[in-house]
Amino acid sequence: MLNIAVLGYGTVGSGIVEVLNTNQDSINKRAGKEINIKYVLDLREFKGDPIEDKIVHDYSIIANDPEVKIVVEVMGGVHPAYEFVKEALEKGKSVCTSNKELVAKHGAELLRISKEKNVNFLFEASVGGGIPIIRPLNQSLTADEIEEISGILNGTTNYILSKMTIEGSDYETVLKEAQVLGYAERNPAADVEGHDACRKIAILTSLAYGMQVDFEDIYTEGITNITDIDINYAKSIGANIKMLGTSKKKDGKVYAMVAPMLINDLNPLYTVNNVFNAIFVKGNVLGNVMFYGSGAGKLPTASAVVSDIVDAAKHGNTHIMTIWSSRKLELGDVNESKYRYFVRVPSEVKIEDVNKLFGDVEIIKLDQYSNEYGFITSEIMEREYKEKSSNLSIKNMIRVAF
Amino acid sequence: MLNIAVLGYGTVGSGIVEVLNTNQDSINKRAGKEINIKYVLDLREFKGDPIEDKIVHDYSIIANDPEVKIVVEVMGGVHPAYEFVKEALEKGKSVCTSNKELVAKHGAELLRISKEKNVNFLFEASVGGGIPIIRPLNQSLTADEIEEISGILNGTTNYILSKMTIEGSDYETVLKEAQVLGYAERNPAADVEGHDACRKIAILTSLAYGMQVDFEDIYTEGITNITDIDINYAKSIGANIKMLGTSKKKDGKVYAMVAPMLINDLNPLYTVNNVFNAIFVKGNVLGNVMFYGSGAGKLPTASAVVSDIVDAAKHGNTHIMTIWSSRKLELGDVNESKYRYFVRVPSEVKIEDVNKLFGDVEIIKLDQYSNEYGFITSEIMEREYKEKSSNLSIKNMIRVAF
Incomplete structure (x- = not known):
């Protein structure tokens, strides 16, 4: 039996419990051992919930329990997630996280600690929700020099732009509709201003080039200036407007950007609509590949976290991720x-x-x-x-x- | 230094040498050691080629050299590939192969031997060319029960159907054009009759359900009956005709088939045209994901084989693949x-x-x-x-x- 602790019983945290219950047999078989949730850390109580008796409010109970081998961090935000994760790794526990802010900000350091301690720091769910992209970048595209990564990395903005394109509605109308449907937050800034996509392309770029890319260095433009007029011009030339997070290597320099861009139907991202995400990767020998799927959502995100838990369980004392150096990658000047x-x-x-x-x-x-x-x-x-x-x-x- | 031997210096074999040379530094860094091609097995001589002095004609030289840790089989065909690969695994060498006939026919047995010997039998390039699909199925989609795999698994037939759709030409004309361009063989039966796609969906299905799927059991229909008239009917209802290899789980039974099918624009495979391949996977918690890229070609295929070489080099004495049992998966009756x-x-x-x-x-x-x-x-x-x-x-x- 392998004991794990889940930090945060929100949407993703409860999704993880649901996935582990639903597919218990096959997950345990693939992990090679029975995975048992020993603790769930949350400030709330959840009376009557099946996990009620696993709830703890004090992280030190988890950190100091040597039986807990894997800590699953799905609280979001940098603090106290960073302190909790760092302590877990230093105590020889593997960590699986869906937290893009944490990975973008402290990924290099946390990977280094995990390597020193011979455990794993895994973050498949931090980019592209359920889409396998971190593991393929780390383990499959190893024969290639990556020349470009371009992705539709944010479901909210892709939903808004798709609706504007398909229905001809204006930005404000579609945003309100997305908020009602729960596809956009009441304060949509992190999505529509491109900050969420920015952290994700920072993570992908760090991983592709093995050096720290500070998300603050990436020029980022959201979709708030895009109007139905722009969409109609785009349509007239057979193009779509998509918010892309992109990094390209040219003459030895990496240029990264988040911005709405016009793409045509030769680009495989052209038909990626609604809340779907997709990541296009160009390798110097592989050519073009694309990974497509649900970029968010309770169960797809939980599925990605659980695939990390399985990997961490299988590799108890083997560090499997490529680390990226904390040396900063100087991005090419956007100008x-x-x-x-x-x-x-x-x-x-x-x-x-x-x-x-x-x-x-x-x-x-x-x-x-x-x-x-x-x-x-x-x-x-x-x-x-x-x-x-x-x-x-x-x-x-x-x-x-x- | 890690010595490898390449069996077969044809298109893929020479591509592997090219990829290892082109991206030498990054590949060696990711593998954690310098990869050295010690032998290339081929009946021909290749006078003047840089690998001239590595050519051997007798496989026993490779099999009996304890310095060779990885055997790369890219000869194609079941014999003598099967005998060579089996001997390599039994002698404690890992094997990487692009050979779909071999994997479909003997995958279960070869995986079992590799597990017993604590080495690896890897075959990323056997399905989807450069597209990472075997490793994601094996390592990323581990939280899910797979409900469906549907793929455009053959580039030749997809090229023919795409051209017929885009240009309105008839089957015979496009087939001839494809033969001139090198996209179709002079004897195109293996592609246009669906046999190639059949082996690939057999491999994917075996891997997804952990049991042997005999490709002979899969109902297979090629594209030779598809006419420009059918294409025009399809267009009139907003559909495309694609040859799909598909397996679906329903009421505990797996139904597999290769056949041309009508798909509409809600299917992410709808826009996969020309020689591109794509594999759509539906998981019970993940929802839909799709993997897209070059399904064939010298360098994309070589890139996938080299990613296996890197993985085998990193995991010298750890078996990393899920095995599939040689117990036969009884497919649901096609009727x-x-x-x-x-x-x-x-x-x-x-x-x-x-x-x-x-x-x-x-x-x-x-x-x-x-x-x-x-x-x-x-x-x-x-x-x-x-x-x-x-x-x-x-x-x-x-x-x-x-």
């Missing part, structure tokens, strides 16, 4: 990254002025918007775009990823 | 599997006769085919479909997967 830019300007802006600044551009005029037009530049550096566009009155700009 | 059926009949067939047999059906009439029409039945057992349709003159039937 030197190159894109094509889709730009909307009022009709007063003369096309000849646009041409003077950007050379030949692709002009897009839609009948229903008579007082404006759009254009797409050739590929130029972000710095050049900023300088040139500062001379124009701009309604909106969206980067083009094709 | 008891249930589908909706799209059927084309000549106009002479009276709709009232169709209704008498199948009840209410969805009728599809296309202007350009005045001497026939199509209909879609409700969901019925295969046996019932066969009995009822034997009373009708049928032009073609395709199962509907929505």
